[in-house]
Amino acid sequence: MSKADIRTETGPSPQYREWLRRERRGHLAVRAAQLAVLVIFLVLWEVLPKAHVINPLFTSYPSALWPTFLELLKDSPQQVNILAHTWATVLATVIGFTAAMVFGTAIAAALWWWDGLYKVLDPYLVVANAMPKTAFVPIFYLWLGATMSVYGMSLAISLFVTILMIYSGFQGTDPNKVKLAQTFGASKGQILTKVVLPGSVPTLIAALKVNAGLSLVGVVVGEFQSANLGLGYLIQYGSQIFKMNIVMCGITILAVVSSLMYLAISWLETAVMRRR
């Protein structure tokens, strides 16, 4: 049942050990290559502007980011510090994708429950999903004000794709598993909670992955327009006063935030999938 079963009294065979070694070497090579790509990127970013191959005014360079970052850590009369901006963006993203997951799952469940509702709403959902939600940024600002419009954009951008993904996950439930539950006299609610929802956990995680990215996009776009807080705002501000260092600093932090979200979700995925 597992590789441990095939082990002989004397431990893994030399061939197996050789295979493991080669696997591990392959794995390390991939990691090394990944690191190399990052280093090459940073070096080019540093060297090309310095050599004036590209205009440093437009790109800044990595070594300039750290001093800028330290400077941005301090509150100034015009600016709160960069950690406050980061926190605002992260918070809005988490709120946005949590709301998208909760509402998305609830709405998908309602569509699953009332098939007629799905049939009626299907074309609208598809269109709503295809709409460029960012077109609503100015309107959301008017409707919802500075803070709420950011949350609203984050939700709007990820909600419809969540509904569609989770609904199709629900639809993909093995009808025989549903039939099995029915043979025991399961009610519709029991079918939902005991068969459809637990069976859709992989879909929920896939939706979470898509959402985390989309929500962050929504937040940043929302902050461009409306806020006086958040990394989106900081980037916008930096570009208006033509300080590329600030812009690049904001973008770098966004990259870090995305990576951390990705790691958190991968970790969650492994934790949940270990049970399957």
Next chain:
Amino acid sequence: MSAPATGGAAVPPKVELLGVNLRYFGTEGETEALKDISIAIAPGEFVAIIGQSGCGKSTLLSLISGILKPTEGSVLVDGKPVAGPSRKVGYMLQQDYLFEWRTILDNAVLGAEIQGADIRKARERATQLLTRYGLGQFLHHLPRQLSGGMRQRVALARTLCTDPDVVLLDEPFSALDSQTRIALADEVAEILRRERKTAILVTHDIGEAVSMAERVVVLSRRPGRVKSDHAIRFATANGSRPAPFAARNAPEFNGYFNTLWRELEVHVEG
């Protein structure tokens, strides 16, 4: 058909179908799956229903289990019309359909959980059943860690955990390799007989039907009708029914097999 055939018993039937018709409705038209089916099954009887693929065998079981309603006619369990799934009837589907996110034990108590039974007692009973079926060490394993035969035993435990009087088996061994299939047939027949269940086994495997059941009902091609009804008897020293594996070697086996083979083959030709 007016007087339904019984297994020869004078006691009131446990399960009875009276003039049952079933048609499936779809946008492309209706499919007549079962036509004018009348069967009576005595308490404790082990009946096999054979027929070709698509002749309505699974449909028949779904009717008895109450997850389908007949288009015409009536289905009775203990003399009362079947209104929906009931605790009296357990249904073992063609595959195990274990929930991959539940442990073996949690899978086995699914029915009890859905029926709102005392979950502690259900877990005790499921543990007992699983242990008896040789799965005692696997209670907290996940389904994917088990072989096909073990999984099907879990499915049997899940069916019997709610203690139904009538057990419906829909080609329960069809997904297994032939050795496991024959070994498991022995176990299942033994378990069902010992627990005095009324059992209805659907299969297209004649050998399985003859070796396991004391009565074989042959359905015609779609729309399924009762084509014939055979009592299966083996002469044994103590008068009891031989285990399926032993029955396959009994002198009567081939006679029954050939008769049923001919019955089924008629339909291949027309």
